[in-house]
Amino acid sequence: MKTQKNLGIWMDHATAQLIDLNADKETKVITSDFTIETKEEALSKSEKSMHNKRQQMHEAYYKEIGNSILNYDHLLLFGPTNAKTELHNFLKQDSHFKNKQIDVEAADKMTDNEKDAFVKKHFEN
Numbered sequence: 001m002k003t004q005k006n007l008g009i010w011m012d013h014a015t016a017q018l019i020d021l022n023a024d025k026e027t028k029v030i031t032s033d034f035t036i037e038t039k040e041e042a043l044s045k046s047e048k049s050m051h052n053k054r055q056q057m058h059e060a061y062y063k064e065i066g067n068s069i070l071n072y073d074h075l076l077l078f079g080p081t082n083a084k085t086e087l088h089n090f091l092k093q094d095s096h097f098k099n100k101q102i103d104v105e106a107a108d109k110m111t112d113n114e115k116d117a118f119v120k121k122h123f124e125n
Contacts, residue, residue, distance in 0.1 A: 007072040008119030009065065010110065012081040013058065016065050017112075019119045020072075027112070030068065032061040062090040070096055076122050078107040 008019040014035075018028040034057035042050035065087060069075060075091075077084035088104050091097040107118060 004073045005071060006074045006076070006119075006123045007069055008076040008078065008115070008122065009069070009084075009087075010107070010115045010118075011065075011077065011079045011083050011087065013061075013083045016061075016083075016087075017115065018065075018068060019115055021116065021120055021123075028068065030061070030065055033057050034061070058086065059090070062087050066091060066094060066097070072100065074101045074103075074123070076103045076105065076119060078105045078118065080106075080108055 010017045014032050016030045034054055039050060042053040077088055084104050088102055
């Protein structure tokens with residue numbers, strides 16, 4: 001039986017930290033291109049333009065995360081905003097993730113050590 005590859009993803013709408021406790025390398029961080037400056041620039045055109053821009057950029061952000069986590073079997077999405085739920089919904093629509101277990105949990109802002117401990121505790125259970 002092959003070993004299950006687990007990954008924790010702490011995220012909000014700005015950044016996602018991919019936490020693989022079995023990896024030797026540092027935690028990978030993916031950053032959204034939708035910044036305050038982008039929001040203000042789009043908002044100067046119209047509110048509808050800003051919402052469309054935000055939707056497009058969030059989708060690109062979620063797609064980049066999805067491409068980075070294809071090799072994992074069990075995922076934990078956690079963080080303080082609803083970005084984790086949005087990512088979960090995005091991944092459910094992708095056939096690459098239909099056989100992967102995805103857990104979603106609410107979590108407050110945490111230090112890096114607290115995030116590691118949260119992921120470790122989740123996958124031990």
